[in-house]
Structures are given as C-alpha cells and as structure tokens.
Amino acid sequence: MEKSNMHIILSAAISIDGKISTRSNDSKLSSQEDSTRLHKLRSKVDAILIGKNTMLKDDPLLTVRYTKGKNPTRIILDSKGTISKNSKIIKSSDKIPTIIAVSKKISKANLSKLKKLPVEIIISGENSVNLKLLMKKLSTKKIKTILVEGGGTVNWEFIKNNIFDELIITLSPYLIGGNDATSLVEGKGFAKIVNSPNLKLKSVKRLKNHLVINYIKV
Numbered sequence: 001m002e003k004s005n006m007h008i009i010l011s012a013a014i015s016i017d018g019k020i021s022t023r024s025n026d027s028k029l030s031s032q033e034d035s036t037r038l039h040k041l042r043s044k045v046d047a048i049l050i051g052k053n054t055m056l057k058d059d060p061l062l063t064v065r066y067t068k069g070k071n072p073t074r075i076i077l078d079s080k081g082t083i084s085k086n087s088k089i090i091k092s093s094d095k096i097p098t099i100i101a102v103s104k105k106i107s108k109a110n111l112s113k114l115k116k117l118p119v120e121i122i123i124s125g126e127n128s129v130n131l132k133l134l135m136k137k138l139s140t141k142k143i144k145t146i147l148v149e150g151g152g153t154v155n156w157e158f159i160k161n162n163i164f165d166e167l168i169i170t171l172s173p174y175l176i177g178g179n180d181a182t183s184l185v186e187g188k189g190f191a192k193i194v195n196s197p198n199l200k201l202k203s204v205k206r207l208k209n210h211l212v213i214n215y216i217k218v
C-alpha cells in the first residue's frame, strides 16, 4: 500500500440497503450494544477522522463514553476551514486533542479564525485535503491507527486512494431508500467491479438483530 505506516479502519453503521443516513440526515442506526462495541474500538485507536458534513449534520463528540478508556484525537477534514465554533467538538477541544485538516484553499480570514481556537491546524493539499500527505504528517505525531467514521464522501476518498486496511460495518435492520439519502460510499464510484478493492471476510458477529461485519483488504 502506498501510504505511511498507518492502520486505517473505515467504520459505519448501514441499513440493509446500504445507507448511512436518511434523506433528512437521521443516522442513528446502531443499537446501544453496537455503540458500546464502537466505543471500545474508539478507545483502542489513536485518532478518529470525519468529514465536515458529518460534523455539521451530526454535531458529534467522538469521545469514549460507553466504556472506560482514553479519548482519541479527533480529526476533521474541512478544506476551507468553515466549521462552527459552536459545535460540540470545538467546544470540547480544550480538553480533547482536535486537529482540523485544511487545504491551501482556506482563506486568510478562516485561517485566522481557526488559529484562535484550541485546535491544531494541518494544511495539506491544494483544493481538498490531500489524504496521503495528511497521513504522512499524522504519522510523525505518533498517530498510527485511525478510525474513519464517515461520511460517505470521506469513505470514497479513502477507498479511491487505496488508503485503508479494514472495514467494519454494522448491518442494521432498517430499509431507508431514497436517492438523497447518503450511502456508505458516495463520490463517483468505480465503473467496473474489477476496480473495487479486494476484501476478505475476517469475522461476522451477531448483536441481536444487527451484524458486525469485519473485512480486511487483501
């Protein structure tokens, strides 16, 4: 794999029809049991990474709450540095390490706003964040394992650039539908099945009506 010495896990809860949220951005698919599993996994990684839309739509905390353990560093991909200082992540960033990954496209005004917040700013890439470069920069900060928690656009970028090692999806017992509902993988997608990464089934665990499916890339 042409990337730094990093272990990257893509993680999401999906409906049976492959959606990660409804057309009105309802994304609560996991059961409490599955959320506890996720939080155990969070406590074992160095960082959690999400895209700007997920931060905007979910206003997540990305902390370890349903088990004991350390909070990983939070990384937000936000090319133009437009995130709100009223978000839960920013409000808690004086206590939990938080990195905002931006591109050179960021305006001077947005950069100076970000610099006033208790976050670390990493600039990589011209228009959007260059993920391979970002991974290299993160590995120099002792970040060796990253849990990518979406959304669909971010998942596509990691898959397209072939920079992931594992995929852990919870198949939740819902059917969502809708062209405007976000899928596990958004973006342009591959034209041919042969272009898809080759995945090997590592394990399947049943949590009542949910299945936790773990694939590794071969």
Ligand SMILES: NC(=O)C1=CN([C@@H]2O[C@H](COP(=O)(O)OP(=O)(O)OC[C@H]3O[C@@H](n4cnc5c(N)ncnc54)[C@H](O)[C@@H]3O)[C@@H](O)[C@H]2O)C=CC1
Pocket: 011, 012, 013, 014, 019, 020, 021, 025, 026, 027, 028, 029, 050, 051, 052, 053, 054, 055, 057, 058, 077, 078, 079, 128, 129, 130, 131, 149, 150, 151, 152, 153, 154, 155, 157, 182, 186
């Ligand atoms: N069920 C689940 O497990 C999850 C569901 N979601 C849902 O996914 C939806 C959001 O997904 P999307 O709209 O696809 O957006 P996203 O969360 O993937 O964010 C994409 C945005 O991130 C920024 N970005 C900067 N550099 C980037 C790069 N190199 N690659 C990709 N993005 C980059 C851009 O502003 C881009 O528009 C929400 O409705 C959220 O609730 C999100 C995470 C998990």
Ligand SMILES: Nc1nc(O)c(N)c(N[C@@H]2O[C@H](COP(=O)(O)O)[C@@H](O)[C@H]2O)n1
Pocket: 011, 012, 013, 027, 028, 029, 030, 031, 038, 050, 054, 055, 058, 059, 060, 061, 062, 063, 149, 150, 170
């Ligand atoms: N694994 C999983 N299951 C779900 O049902 C989800 N909605 C998500 N979403 C991801 O978790 C974030 C919320 O984290 P907090 O509970 O606020 O700590 C959300 O933003 C997605 O990244 N994941």
